[in-house]
Amino acid sequence: MDLYAQAMKIAETFDVATPENSVVLYSISYLPTTENRDRAFACVGANPGRMMIEHTPCGAALVKLGLDSADKCKLSAEQIAAVWKVASRRFIEAASGNVSAFVDGADPRSVFRSMELPTILQNEHIRTINNMDKYAFAKIFDD
Numbered sequence: 001m002d003l004y005a006q007a008m009k010i011a012e013t014f015d016v017a018t019p020e021n022s023v024v025l026y027s028i029s030y031l032p033t034t035e036n037r038d039r040a041f042a043c044v045g046a047n048p049g050r051m052m053i054e055h056t057p058c059g060a061a062l063v064k065l066g067l068d069s070a071d072k073c074k075l076s077a078e079q080i081a082a083v084w085k086v087a088s089r090r091f092i093e094a095a096s097g098n099v100s101a102f103v104d105g106a107d108p109r110s111v112f113r114s115m116e117l118p119t120i121l122q123n124e125h126i127r128t129i130n131n132m133d134k135y136a137f138a139k140i141f142d143d
Contacts (some may be wrong), residue, residue: 007065010107011087014058021097025116029081030107038111040102050100053084053091062087085115092116096125099134106141113141 001009026040044050051057054068066072067080075083088111092099099120106112120126120134129137 003065003073004075004083007062007067007079007083008074010058010061010065010088011083011090014056014061014087016053016056016087016091016094018051018056018091018095019049021089021096022051023091023098024048024050025092025103025112026101027106027110027112028050029101029110029112031105031110036102036104036106040100043100043102053088056091058087058090066075081111085111089119091120092126093123095120096122098128098131099126101129101137108143109140117141 008063024040024044024090026036028034028037040052044052044055054063062068067083073080081085103110103112108114117138120129121138126134128134
């Protein structure tokens with residue numbers, strides 16, 4: 001099985017479950033720095049029980065394949081993004097409660113804006129983002 005097919009199978013089937021109020025998201029696509037990711041990792045480090053997708057069996061397996069960096073992986077940036085979108089959609093569909101989101105300056109093309117935020121808005125089990133009504137939070141990104 002080639003790497004893309006293997007990664008997609010992981011994204012489609014491996015466990016993405018998290019406890020209520022534990023999901024932490026970040027957006028760095030098309031941004032000049034990794035500040036949002038750094039802040040998300042710091043949040044998880046300071047708050048036991050919080051989880052990013054990388055902390056689920058699915059995310060950990062994708063990282064092990066090198067999909068956390070285009071420099072480490074033989075897949076194209078588009079293939080890597082496609083795999084993470086599948087995994088992220090499942091991660092958010094399984095989430096509940098409050099979601100913590102480090103998404104300052106999130107680009108409209110980012111995974112957060114193009115897929116994660118719309119999926120959050122469709123998930124009736126997610127009530128808030130950063131302790132703010134999720135619909136009010138989404139208005140921040142009305143362009």
